[in-house]
Amino acid sequence: MNQRRAATERKANEKTGRPGKNGDGPERHESIYHAISDAIIEHRLKPGARLREDALSEVFGVSRTGIRKILQRLALEQLVTLTPRRGASVTRPTADEAKDVFDARQMIECGLMPEVARRMTPEAAEELRDMARREREALKGGEQSTAIKLSAAFHGRLARLSGNATLADFVERLCSRSSLILAVYGNAGHLGCESHDHEDLLSFLEQGNGERAQAFMSRHLKAIEASLSIHEEEEETPDLYRIFSA
Amino acid sequence: MNQRRAATERKANEKTGRPGKNGDGPERHESIYHAISDAIIEHRLKPGARLREDALSEVFGVSRTGIRKILQRLALEQLVTLTPRRGASVTRPTADEAKDVFDARQMIECGLMPEVARRMTPEAAEELRDMARREREALKGGEQSTAIKLSAAFHGRLARLSGNATLADFVERLCSRSSLILAVYGNAGHLGCESHDHEDLLSFLEQGNGERAQAFMSRHLKAIEASLSIHEEEEETPDLYRIFSA
DNA sequence: CGACGGAAATGCGTATACAATAGTCGTCGT
DNA sequence: ACGACGACTATTGTATACGCATTTCCGTCG
Secondary structure, three states: OHHHHHHHHHHHHHHHOOOOOOOOHHHHHHHHHHHHHHHHHOOOOOOOOEEOHHHHHHHHOOOHHHHHHHHHHHHHOOOEEEEOOOEEEEOOOOHHHHHHHHHHHHHHHHHHHHHHHHHOOHHHHHHHHHHHHHHHHHHHOOOHHHHHHHHHHHHHHHHHOOOOHHHHHHHHHHHHHHHHHHHHHOOOOOOOOOOOHHHHHHHHHHOOOHHHHHHHHHHHHHHHHHHOOOOOOOOOOOOHHHHHHO | OHHHHHHHHHHHHHHHOOOOOOOOOHHHHHHHHHHHHHHHHOOOOOOOOEEOHHHHHHHHOOOHHHHHHHHHHHHHOOOEEEEOOOEEEEOOOOHHHHHHHHHHHHHHHHHHHHHHHHHOOHHHHHHHHHHHHHHHHHHHOOOHHHHHHHHHHHHHHHHHOOOOHHHHHHHHHHHHHHHHHHHHHOOOOOOOOOOOHHHHHHHHHHOOOHHHHHHHHHHHHHHHHHHOOOOOOOOOOOOHHHHHHO
16 A cells, blocks of 8 residues: 555656655645546536545545645535545535525626626637637537536636626635536536527627626526426435335 | 643643533534634734744644644635745735625625515524624623624524525625624724614514615615725835835 | 845644544354 | 344544745854
């Protein structure tokens, strides 16, 4: 076990070109954090998947201490669930949580649209249009992972344009969780944010029409939420009596 | 000096078995977290105060590892700021952040009022009325720390009544940060949420009048924000040129 | 008198060790 | 043969100690 670990560490060091010591401290942690959160958002790590500290520390070639810090952060963002003495696993959102998240997005993202319309610039519109285009291409090309990430990034970038960093952070967190929700309750092949919704939304924003953008965002989110198939999947105390009596 | 006191205190705790809270488990960390965050929210730790890991670990009798975890969490909630190789300090919110926080509170707390009015029950109203009463009494009695904490708790509890846990979490975070903002920009003797605002708001909610509650909350928050004296206090790179040319 | 350089101090991150616990598997008794 | 109890293992949680980087302060030199 230790030998394996040493080998992995050496390989990691060779990769970064730092022999003996990896002094990249915070930067390395940041990249690991993004690697894990991306994997979760892109559904390469599915809800319920266990994230063992030893395994992660071996894979990334850092100490378990560092991994723990990263897992704590992910837990605070509710992307992973930490159960005491049982370790970390990718969060499996409940139906209630899904409703909360989409209600919150309705409130915040829609509420942000007027200000975003006011602050929209040609450069920002250009960047967003590019993201929307790439997302649609990824979706067409079957790269669902890429499409999911780009969709979340689009919503996040949009919120950031409002100038309110705090609310933009909230939106980004909500989008990450939405990815998880789609992974659990989404119908395969009918991913959220398809069609030309993002492009259409952009048009309203470029026209400075906050009202219509707001209404459109509301419909957009409602459409995504409606596409979910919420089946309650009782986690606790399944009603065996009801199940086996029928 | 500090070491000796901390050592004796820790020894005493171990000998007495730590009455009230058992120090063994994660609950100890939880209580330390609350101790620090309360101290920040109640302005017993003022913005800019440095939080050295060694000192904290001695005071609370836990290792630096645990303190680090707690500081990370507080940093993610933006109550403390971690500057690389400079340590942790209580966050000193900027004027921009203050505006963002209050704009966010306007959007979320006001947007929540209709649902809260719909779900208000006599028991909840009773509890909230008690909190408001205790807050007013604390304010009258000169216990500003208690009043500040109760005010934040009132807003948080209110949001939680909406049934949306995600948005309630956001509101609680925003209220914590608001406490910090009041510490920096608030006028002494004119603390937020005084008068009978909370009681009046409760009345509207008990009547199920979400519209008026929403409007009242909006005025309430605007009043708090307006009471702030925002002076820019350039932190870094003071504009010497501008200062000395005039 | 100012500037440069070294030594001490502080902080951060990692590794290692140890403790505690939940899950698993085997054995024993009825 | 089946169930229950107990030991073992795997994994997490926490503390301690060390190494490295950076900052700060002070002494010496120009």
